[in-house]
Amino acid sequence: MARVLKGIDLAIDYGEMAALLGPSGSGKSTLLTILGTLMRASGGSHEMLGIDLINASEKQRTEFRSRHLGFVFQFHHLLPDLTALENVMMPAASAAGRETSAMRHRAAELLNAVGLADRRDYRPNALSGGQRQRVAVARSLINEPVLVLADEPTGNLDLASADKVMELIRRINEATKTSFLISTHDEHIATQCLRRIELFDGRIAD
Amino acid sequence: MSPYAAKLAFRHLLSHPGQTALLITGVTLGVTVFIFMSALIGGLASLLTLRTVGSIPHIILERPDRDPAILSEAPNVQVITQKDLSRREQIAIWQPAIPIISQTPGVTAFSPQIRGAAFLERGQAIASVGIIGVEPGKLSAMADIDRAIIGGSSSLPPDGILVGSRLAKDLGLVVGQVVRLSSDRGRIRSFRIGGIFELGIASADRQAVYMNFTTARALFDLPTGISRIEIKVEPAIDAPNIAAVLRRSTGLKATAWTEDNAQLFEGLDAQARTGTIIKAFALITIVIGIASAMLLSIIRRQSEIGIMRAMGASKTLVVSIFVLEGTLIGLAGAIAGAALAWLALAPMPPVSEVQSGGLPIDQAQGDFLLAILLTTVAAALASVLPARRASRIDPVEAIGS
Numbered sequence: 001m002a003r004v005l006k007g008i009d010l011a012i013d014y015g016e017m018a019a020l021l022g023p024s025g026s027g028k029s030t031l032l033t034i035l036g037t038l039m040r041a042s043g044g045s046h047e048m049l050g051i052d053l054i055n056a057s058e059k060q061r062t063e064f065r066s067r068h069l070g071f072v073f074q075f076h077h078l079l080p081d082l083t084a085l086e087n088v089m090m091p092a093a094s095a096a097g098r099e100t101s102a103m104r105h106r107a108a109e110l111l112n113a114v115g116l117a118d119r120r121d122y123r124p125n126a127l128s129g130g131q132r133q134r135v136a137v138a139r140s141l142i143n144e145p146v147l148v149l150a151d152e153p154t155g156n157l158d159l160a161s162a163d164k165v166m167e168l169i170r171r172i173n174e175a176t177k178t179s180f181l182i183s184t185h186d187e188h189i190a191t192q193c194l195r196r197i198e199l200f201d202g203r204i205a206d
Numbered sequence: 207m208s209p210y211a212a213k214l215a216f217r218h219l220l221s222h223p224g225q226t227a228l229l230i231t232g233v234t235l236g237v238t239v240f241i242f243m244s245a246l247i248g249g250l251a252s253l254l255t256l257r258t259v260g261s262i263p264h265i266i267l268e269r270p271d272r273d274p275a276i277l278s279e280a281p282n283v284q285v286i287t288q289k290d291l292s293r294r295e296q297i298a299i300w301q302p303a304i305p306i307i308s309q310t311p312g313v314t315a316f317s318p319q320i321r322g323a324a325f326l327e328r329g330q331a332i333a334s335v336g337i338i339g340v341e342p343g344k345l346s347a348m349a350d351i352d353r354a355i356i357g358g359s360s361s362l363p364p365d366g367i368l369v370g371s372r373l374a375k376d377l378g379l380v381v382g383q384v385v386r387l388s389s390d391r392g393r394i395r396s397f398r399i400g401g402i403f404e405l406g407i408a409s410a411d412r413q414a415v416y417m418n419f420t421t422a423r424a425l426f427d428l429p430t431g432i433s434r435i436e437i438k439v440e441p442a443i444d445a446p447n448i449a450a451v452l453r454r455s456t457g458l459k460a461t462a463w464t465e466d467n468a469q470l471f472e473g474l475d476a477q478a479r480t481g482t483i484i485k486a487f488a489l490i491t492i493v494i495g496i497a498s499a500m501l502l503s504i505i506r507r508q509s510e511i512g513i514m515r516a517m518g519a520s521k522t523l524v525v526s527i528f529v530l531e532g533t534l535i536g537l538a539g540a541i542a543g544a545a546l547a548w549l550a551l552a553p554m555p556p557v558s559e560v561q562s563g564g565l566p567i568d569q570a571q572g573d574f575l576l577a578i579l580l581t582t583v584a585a586a587l588a589s590v591l592p593a594r595r596a597s598r599i600d601p602v603e604a605i606g607s
Contacts, residue, residue, distance in 0.1 A: 073513075091519075094518055094523055
């Protein structure tokens with residue numbers, strides 16, 4: 001097995017908004033995948049909120065993921081059969097096994113916050129690329145996560161839409177103290193974050 | 207099964223109406239074939255049984271074989287027994303058996319009969335016939351002669367007889383004609399043809415001659431005894447058991463129709479097995495259809511499943527969604543198939559009225575509920591493997607793709 005990450009020592013604080021930069025193959029996606037508990041690190045330690053995530057069972061990791069983490073991907077990955085509102089509710093409803101009116105209320109608030117209140121009943125194929133990504137951002141926040149991991153969230157958007165999404169993320173970060181770790185190639189995006197973490201060949205560059 | 211799984215399953219099926227309709231149509235056709243085959247095989251069995259047992263007695267009571275008693279029990283003595291075959295075959299004292307027979311559960315009709323062989327002569331033409339002397343009102347107790355009359359009437363005055371259509375044709379007999387009968391006891395009498403019947407059974411239509419019970423007594427020199435008692439039972443298939451009961455209670459020799467019709471049973475059995483195989487194939491087609499459709503759906507929706515798993519959906523939720531989708535397709539198809547089969551089979555005539563050449567389809571034997579149940583269960587099972595595969599999708603790979 002090739003070692004993708006080497007000697008990473010990284011702590012993210014509450015309310016931080018950090019950009020994760022680095023060329024392709026530098027290990028950005030692997031780091032996000034491990035932090036997102038979608039993959040187990042082969043060694044070292046990975047703790048969050050005081051919980052040892054390396055030695056946790058798969059079920060505990062799934063629960064942790066659904067309760068404390070949010071995800072935004074380069075492709076929006078919205079469920080095509082669900083409306084914008086239902087997509088935002090999806091992570092919460094999946095965990096609870098049902099949709100509740102509280103979820104519906106919170107999802108509507110989030111859609112309002114991302115400026116899509118009037119698109120709540122639209123399905124993804126009726127939304128523009130930027131709108132879909134904003135729905136995806138709203139979805140990442142439904143469970144009130146402490147950390148949102150965003151993998152090239154603007155990689156698929158034109159400049160205007162990308163700025164809108166970043167502006168949205170910054171506002172949410174300030175308002176809710178949710179931490180964001182945003183992987184990107186784009187210097188322009190990185191400058192909008194308060195902290196820069198640069199990965200090079202699996203190591204954090206000084 | 208969480209409400210959320212149900213919502214997602216329904217939503218997916220409704221979001222792709224064309225694909226869902228195609229799948230349900232496939233199941234519908236499979237279920238229709240299943241029910242049609244059940245109704246046809248069941249109807250065919252009913253028809254064959256009806257045709258075979260409809261016109262024959264189900265149990266015949268006769269004088270028991272009298273085995274000679276062996277008096278010597280000394281060892282090393284060779285004993286040769288020989289039945290007394292020189293005595294006349296008759297049930298001499300039969301009246302006491304009648305209340306016993308009529309009170310035996312399952313017995314629907316019985317007919318004490320005088321039977322004997324005779325020659326029927328018309329001028330120089332001659333035919334050997336079997337005489338059946340029946341009590342008044344018992345003419346149609348075994349074969350439905352009343353309904354089979356094609357000329358004249360079915361009443362049996364002392365000097366009247368009923369002959370079969372083939373005999374009538376062979377000898378050119380018409381209603382009202384006078385013929386001579388000479389019995390195997392040497393009695394000769396003239397009779398008038400009162401009616402001609404056609405049962406559709408060649409041997410009966412050529413050889414059977416019905417006459418009045420009392421007249422038959424005189425013709426065969428049987429002043430008090432009778433030849434046999436014929437019995438109908440319901441259901442006909444229970445004849446062997448009822449025959450055993452009657453054997454014990456009357457002391458007479460009781461022969462069930464099944465003893466002489468073993469081939470029919472083998473035929474019905476083989477036919478039922480063929481039907482089962484065809485039905486099994488219909489079910490297998492449904493299972494394969496649903497399983498492959500679910501598998502394709504899962505491959506197509508890999509990234510959706512991955513994203514749900516990444517966002518905290520449990521494996522159970524993913525399995526539930528896909529099993530429910532398969533089950534819903536199965537249930538909808540099964541109900542539609544049952545409805546279609548019901549509508550298609552409703553105009554079919556009852557088996558007893560099927561004309562020769564027509565398909566004997568018995569709607570009541572269509573196994574509608576069984577078809578719905580089996581299909582739904584099969585559809586659920588067919589979705590389990592694809593669903594488990596879906597639940598094992600690696601979110602990282604799925605999202606990456």
